[in-house]
Amino acid sequence: xxxxxxxxxxxxxxxxxxxxxxxxxxxxxxxxxxxxxxxxxxxxxxxxxxxxxxxxxxxxxxxxxxxxxxxxxxxxxxxxxxxxxxxxxxxxxxxxxxxxxxxxxxxxxxxxxxxxxxxxxxxxxxxxxxxxxxxxxxxxxxxxxxxxxxxxxxxxxxxxxxxxxxxxxxxxxxxxxxxx
Amino acid sequence: xxxxxxxxxxxxxxxxxxxxxxxxxxxxxxxxxxxxxxxxxxxxxxxxxxxxxxxxxxxxxxxxxxxxxxxxxxxxxxxxxxxxxxxxxxxxxxxxxxxxxxxxxxxxxxxxxxxxxxxxxxxxxxxxxxxxxxxxxxxxxxxxxxxxxxxxxxxxxxxxxxxxxxxxxxxxxxxxxxxx
DNA sequence: GACATTTTACCGAACAATCGGTACAGTATA
DNA sequence: TATACTGTACCGATTGTTCGGTAAAATGTC
Numbered sequence: 001x002x003x004x005x006x007x008x009x010x011x012x013x014x015x016x017x018x019x020x021x022x023x024x025x026x027x028x029x030x031x032x033x034x035x036x037x038x039x040x041x042x043x044x045x046x047x048x049x050x051x052x053x054x055x056x057x058x059x060x061x062x063x064x065x066x067x068x069x070x071x072x073x074x075x076x077x078x079x080x081x082x083x084x085x086x087x088x089x090x091x092x093x094x095x096x097x098x099x100x101x102x103x104x105x106x107x108x109x110x111x112x113x114x115x116x117x118x119x120x121x122x123x124x125x126x127x128x129x130x131x132x133x134x135x136x137x138x139x140x141x142x143x144x145x146x147x148x149x150x151x152x153x154x155x156x157x158x159x160x161x162x163x164x165x166x167x168x169x170x171x172x173x174x175x176x177x178x179x180x
Numbered sequence: 181x182x183x184x185x186x187x188x189x190x191x192x193x194x195x196x197x198x199x200x201x202x203x204x205x206x207x208x209x210x211x212x213x214x215x216x217x218x219x220x221x222x223x224x225x226x227x228x229x230x231x232x233x234x235x236x237x238x239x240x241x242x243x244x245x246x247x248x249x250x251x252x253x254x255x256x257x258x259x260x261x262x263x264x265x266x267x268x269x270x271x272x273x274x275x276x277x278x279x280x281x282x283x284x285x286x287x288x289x290x291x292x293x294x295x296x297x298x299x300x301x302x303x304x305x306x307x308x309x310x311x312x313x314x315x316x317x318x319x320x321x322x323x324x325x326x327x328x329x330x331x332x333x334x335x336x337x338x339x340x341x342x343x344x345x346x347x348x349x350x351x352x353x354x355x356x357x358x359x360x
Numbered sequence: 361g362a363c364a365t366t367t368t369a370c371c372g373a374a375c376a377a378t379c380g381g382t383a384c385a386g387t388a389t390a
Numbered sequence: 391t392a393t394a395c396t397g398t399a400c401c402g403a404t405t406g407t408t409c410g411g412t413a414a415a416a417t418g419t420c
Binding site: 181213214215216217221 | 373
């Protein structure tokens with residue numbers, strides 16, 4: 001098994017159980033690798049596994065979601081495209097956000113700076129598109145932050161209420177909220 | 181030490197470290213009671229501690245926040261009052277939401293139904309006030325859900341970004357978003 | 361009021377289980 | 391033969407929990 005395969009198999013484990021909840025035996029089971037093998041690929045242990053997996057998911061998010069914001073097209077269409085790719089990325093809200101997961105408990109102590117930086121990147125990328133429409137930089141930043149908060153909150157509500165409705169609704173209202 | 185005193189001292193421990201992160205030795209230290217003594221007040225162990233503390237915080241939220249929605253006054257004023265009390269309850273966003281904390285990892289398995297029920301109560305209480313303004317029940321429910329998502333998301337952003345700004349902004353926009 | 365009894369509050373020490381992590385011998389592959 | 395990988399056994403530390411017991415307060419009995 002390649003390292004990337006291992007990473008891919010570890011993603012849902014961390015996503016479902018969180019950093020502290022994902023025990024080594026669980027990660028071993030999820031990946032199909034023995035503990036010794038896990039330490040071969042990730043000499044830094046559990047924290048390195050989480051770091052690498054987080055990075056992998058962040059890159060995936062960049063490729064799947066942020067990419068839609070760059071390139072040609074009207075801001076309206078780009079934001080529409082971003083919402084679609086977000087629905088796919090988060091599986092209609094059933095997938096928790098990795099950044100949020102890693103902002104709790106012990107994981108927060110380990111990865112706080114990295115998570116913060118990644119989120120700021122995201123905020124800025126979104127704000128960038130808004131300024132293209134002529135919206136003032138300050139307001140663009142405000143709306144971008146508000147939009148991300150709405151999505152994050154919706155992801156929590158989905159998990160608690162056992163319904164993807166809040167997430168779908170959040171995505172629906174997102175373009176208007178950002179552009180108007 | 182009375183049981184209520186113990187509960188009060190356990191609140192910040194669970195809030196800061198989460199369910200899984202709040203170890204018995206940590207809870208013992210936070211409460212000032214020996215581990216064995218904790219089992220005197222909470223024979224059900226850690227899960228009972230978390231359950232009782234959650235219930236305590238929920239009741240506090242009801243007294244501090246939901247209370248402002250009932251009684252006399254225009255819906256506008258009541259919602260304004262709710263925002264103020266929310267700012268106090270969540271300490272400008274520095275306090276994480278207990279429901280959200282208990283919706284992660286192992287805690288979710290233990291308390292899912294209770295958390296879900298409490299959140300639904302909250303959504304309905306808020307929607308109820310909106311219907312008083314003549315807003316249709318369905319739309320009121322929608323907006324209530326959206327508002328709570330915004331607040332929840334803002335609480336996450338505050339923790340990641342080390343700034344209370346997202347929360348303050350979310351509260352500012354809340355009345356307009358609910359009523360207009 | 362004086363004494364006996366029970367209840368309450370609390371703690372030190374130990375429990376089995378599991379945690380994250382390591383050592384090492386062995387197997388596969390080149 | 392050299393390197394990459396893996397299964398097994400093991401480690402010290404910590405987890406949540408329980409046991410046996412103490413000191414004091416409350417309660418009952420006379």
